[in-house]
Amino acid sequence: xxxxxxxxxxxxxxxxxxxxxxxxxxxxxxxxxxxxxxxxxxxxxxxxxxxxxxxxxxxxxxxxxxxxxxxxxxxxxxxxxxxxxxxxxxxxxxxxxxxxxxxxxxxxxxxxxxxxxxxxxxxxxxxxxxxxxxxxxxxxxxxxxxxxxxxxxxxxxxxxxxxxxxxxxxxxxxxxxxxxxxxxxxxxxxxxxxxxxxxxxxxxxxxxxxxxxxxxxxxxxxxxxxxxxxxxxxxxxxxxxxxxxxxxxxxxxxxxxxxxxxxxxxxxxxxxxxxxxxxxxxxxxxxxxxxxxxxxxxxxxxxxxxxxxxxxxxxxxxxxxxxxxxxxxxx
Numbered sequence: 048x049x050x051x052x053x054x055x056x057x058x059x060x061x062x063x064x065x066x067x068x069x070x071x072x073x074x075x076x077x078x079x080x081x082x083x084x085x086x087x088x089x090x091x092x093x094x095x096x097x098x099x100x101x102x103x104x105x106x107x108x109x110x111x112x113x114x115x116x117x118x119x120x121x122x123x124x125x126x127x128x129x130x131x132x133x134x135x136x137x138x139x140x141x142x143x144x145x146x147x148x149x150x151x152x153x154x155x156x157x158x159x160x161x162x163x164x165x166x167x168x169x170x171x172x173x174x175x176x177x178x179x180x181x182x183x184x185x186x187x188x189x190x191x192x193x194x195x196x197x198x199x200x201x202x203x204x205x206x207x208x209x210x211x212x213x214x215x216x217x218x219x220x221x222x223x224x225x226x227x228x229x230x231x232x233x234x235x236x237x238x239x240x241x242x243x244x245x246x247x248x249x250x251x252x253x254x255x256x257x258x259x260x261x262x263x264x265x266x267x268x269x270x271x272x273x274x275x276x277x278x279x280x281x282x283x284x285x286x287x288x289x290x291x292x293x294x295x296x297x298x299x300x301x302x303x304x305x306x307x308x309x310x311x312x313x314x315x316x317x318x319x320x321x322x323x324x325x326x327x328x329x330x331x332x333x334x335x336x337x338x339x340x341x342x343x344x345x346x347x348x349x350x351x352x353x354x355x356x357x358x359x360x361x362x363x364x365x366x367x368x369x370x371x372x373x374x375x376x377x378x
Contacts, residue, residue: 048078048079048080048190049079049081049190050190050194052079052081052082052083053082053173054173054174054175055079055081055083055173055176055177056081056083056085056169056173056175056176056177057075057079057081057083057084057085057176057177057179058084058085058086058087058162058165058176058177058178058179058266058271059071059084059085059086059087059180059181060087060088060089060158060161060181061086061087061088061089061181062088062089062091062145062324063089063090063091063092063094063324064320064324065102065103066312066316066320067182067312068103068106068107069106069107069378070184070375070376070378071181071184072084072107072138072378073375073378074184074372074378075177076136077375078186078375079177081177082135082136082137083137083138083169083173084137084139085138085139085141085165085169086103086138086140086141087141087142087143087158087161087162087165088140088141088142089142089143089144089145089149090142090145091145091146091147092147096115096127096142099140099142100112100129100131100140103138103140104131107131107133107138108133109131109132109133109138110131110132112129112130112131112132114129114130115128115129116128118164119164120160120163120164121160121163121164122156124143124157124160124161125143126141126142126161127141127143128140128141128142128168139165139168141161141164141165141168143161147323147324148323148325148326148339148341149339150326150338150339151338151339152338153339155269159268162178162266162267162269163267163268163269165266166264166266166267167267169263173263174262174263175193175261175262175263176261176262176263176265176266176271177259177261178259178265178266178272179259179272182309182310183306183307183308183309184306184307184309184372184375185200185259185304185305185306186200186300186301186304186307186371187200187303187304188301188302188303192280192304193261195280196260196262197258197259197260197261197279198258198259198279198280198304199256199257199258199259199276199279199280199281199282199283199304200259200276200281200304200305200306201222201253201256201276201281201282201283201286201303201304201305202256202305202306202308203218203219203220203222203300203305203306203308203367203369204218204219204221204223204224204225204362205217205218205308205311205312206218206219206360206361206362206366207312207313207314207316207317207359207360208312208313209313210313211313211316211376212373212376212377215368215370215373216368216369216370216371216372216373217366217367217368217369218307218367218368218369219362219364219365219366220251220286220290220293220364220365220366220367221251221362221364222253222255222256222308223255223308223329224362224363224364225311225358225359225362226255226330227364228330228357228358228362228363229329229330229331229332229354229357229358230332251283251286251287251290251364253275253276253277253283254274254275256274256275256276256281256306257272257273257274257275257276257306258272258275258276258278258279258281259271260272281303282299282300282302282303282304285299285303286299286300290365293365293367296365296367297369300369301371307369307371307372309372311359314352314360317351317355318348318351322344322345323345325345326339326340326345327340327341327342327344328342328344328345330344330354330358330359331343331344331354
C-alpha cells in the first residue's frame with residue numbers, strides 16, 4: 048500500500064456510468080490504501096445533485112451527506128460539491144449539468160477546467176494525485192515506484208463476459224484490441240489477417256498505453272497522463288520479446304505495472320452505457336469522423352450487434368486469464 052496515504056488522492060470522472068464505481072472505490076481504497084478520492088460527475092437525464100448523492104451513497108454504502116457547497120471553476124462553471132465519509136475515508140463529489148454526449152474537444156476543455164478547480168480545492172497536505180478514467184484499474188507491484196515523477200502502464204483490455212461480475216476474467220494483451228481489429232486490414236482476410244496481426248510487431252502496439260504523472264501540479268494543468276510509454280519505465284517492451292510465452296508475459300505484468308482496462312464488460316454495458324454516452328464507437332472507421340457526429344452503431348442496435356460480434360466479443364490477439372480484480376468486483 049501507499050507509504051503515506053495522507054499525501055495522495057485518486058481522481059476520476061463519471062457521467063452516468065456508475066456500474067463500476069463500487070469496484071473502483073473498493074480497489075483503490077483496499078489495494079492502494081487511498082483515504083481521499085475526488086469524483087467529477089456530469090449529470091444527465093434530469094438528475095439533480097440530491098439524487099446523485101443518494102445514488103452514490105447507496106452504491107458505496109456510505110451516509111448521504113447533508114451539506115453542499117457551491118463553487119465555480121476558473122472558466123466560471125458552477126459546481127455543487129459535497130463530501131461522503133466512511134471512517135477516515137473522504138470522497139469529494141463535484142457535479143455539473145451535462146448532455147448525453149459531448150464532442151471530444153469540448154469535453155477536453157471541460158475536464159481541464161474542473162481538474163484545475165479540483166487541484167486548488169484539495170487540502171494542501173495532498174501533493175500527489177492519481178488521475179484515472181472510471182474504467183482504469185492501475186496495478187503496480189512496487190509502490191515505491193509511484194514516488195517517481197512518472198510511470199508507464201501497459202494496458203490490457205477485458206474480454207466481455209456473458210454476466211457481470213464473471214467467474215473468471217480474461218484480458219487481451221493488446222490494449223484497445225477492438226480498435227485494431229476493426230481496422231480495414233484486419234476486417235478482411237480471415238485467418239490471414241489474424242496471422243498478420245500476430246506477426247506484425249508480434250501483435251502488440253503500445254501507443255494506446257499510458258504514462259501517468261503523480262504531482263498535483265500535473266492535475267491542475269490536465270497533463271496527468273499521456274498516451275504511450277516510450278519515455279517512461281514500463282513493461283511494454285518485455286511483452287514484445289516474450290509474446291510467445293503467455294505465462295512469462297503474465298509474470299512481467301504482475302512484476303511491473305499494468306492497467307486492467309474494463310472498457311466493455313458485457314454486451315449490455317456496450318448498449319446501455321457506451322453507445323448512449325459516446326457519439327461514436329472506437330471501432331467505427333466508416334462514419335463521418337467530425338468531432339461529435341454520431342456513428343451509425345449508436346443509433347442502430349443491429350449495427351451495434353454486428354460490431355460487437357465482429358470486433359469486440361473475441362480478441363484475435365493473445366489472451367490471458369487474470370482474476371486479480373475479482374474480489375473487488377463483488378464489492
